[in-house]
Amino acid sequence: MAIYPGSFDPITNGHLDLIQRGSRLFDRLIVSILRNETKEPLFSVEERTEMLLEVVHVYPNVEVDSFDGLLVDYATEHSATVLLRGIRAISDYEYELQMALMNRRLRPEIETVFMMSNEAYSFISSRLVKEVFGLGGNISGLVPPSVEARLDRRLSKTKLKGA
Ligand code: PNS
Numbered sequence: 795m796a797i798y799p800g801s802f803d804p805i806t807n808g809h810l811d812l813i814q815r816g817s818r819l820f821d822r823l824i825v826s827i828l829r830n831e832t833k834e835p836l837f838s839v840e841e842r843t844e845m846l847l848e849v850v851h852v853y854p855n856v857e858v859d860s861f862d863g864l865l866v867d868y869a870t871e872h873s874a875t876v877l878l879r880g881i882r883a884i885s886d887y888e889y890e891l892q893m894a895l896m897n898r899r900l901r902p903e904i905e906t907v908f909m910m911s912n913e914a915y916s917f918i919s920s921r922l923v924k925e926v927f928g929l930g931g932n933i934s935g936l937v938p939p940s941v942e943a944r945l946d947r948r949l950s951k952t953k954l955k956g957a
Pocket of ligand 1: 799800801802828863864865866892893894896897
């Protein structure tokens with residue numbers, strides 16, 4: 795059983811590609827959202843959970859959950875042996891290596907597995923999607939259509955508020 799942890803604020807097609815790959819590799823995959831309010835997320839954990847559920851329901855062995863505290867403790871509580879993370883470019887490597895080695899130091903029995911998403915998604919990040927969308931750029935094809943619709947609704951709400 796594996797855990798795919800992250801902020802998913804919001805889920806992108808890069809994340810989704812990794813979930814699909816992970817669902818083929820592991821018997822069970824839990825996609826788990828970090829509950830961290832200090833990051834000032836655009837979407838609440840509940841909204842992010844809904845968005846994830848809308849797109850992962852097609853994979854019977856994929857579940858959605860959230861966690862706080864240490865990731866390795868959460869993984870241990872769920873008897874997970876693998877932490878799944880995606881690497882896009884070499885720039886991701888340093889941060890991911892630090893986390894993987896720290897997690898290994900904390901719990902040597904849990905292994906971090908890195909996977910590469912489709913190269914078509916190698917430039918996508920939740921942060922850039924939010925920035926481009928907020929400035930009126932086209933993000934279709936970068937996030938699932940249900941997420942795009944939610945971003946649309948969020949933006950029109952903000953505009954109404956500002957008016
Ligand atoms: O998608 P992100 O924001 O890059 O995911 C980062 C995440 C959630 C994997 C990382 O921040 C995390 O594991 N946080 C939980 C707290 C923890 O265990 N910290 C020590 C990591 S070495």
